[in-house]
Amino acid sequence: MASNPRFTENHQIAGAMKGVDFPADRDQLVEHAKSNGAPGEVVEEIGKLPDGDFQNVAEVMSAIGR
Numbered sequence: 001m002a003s004n005p006r007f008t009e010n011h012q013i014a015g016a017m018k019g020v021d022f023p024a025d026r027d028q029l030v031e032h033a034k035s036n037g038a039p040g041e042v043v044e045e046i047g048k049l050p051d052g053d054f055q056n057v058a059e060v061m062s063a064i065g066r
Helices: 005-016 026-035 040-047 057-064
Strands: none
Touching: 005 026, 005 040, 005 057, 026 040, 040 057
């Protein structure tokens, strides 16, 4: 069975958010993703989020389009 790249990226984004103290803004999420060792492409996606606070991982995933 071939792996699903979208599932893998979603998993990486969720992993990058592990331990975030929500609400958090884009800059806080980027820094947290970096500190969690997220891959560069994941940090880049998070960096494209709109301004404003996010209340939870679901809001982050929705804003990213997942």
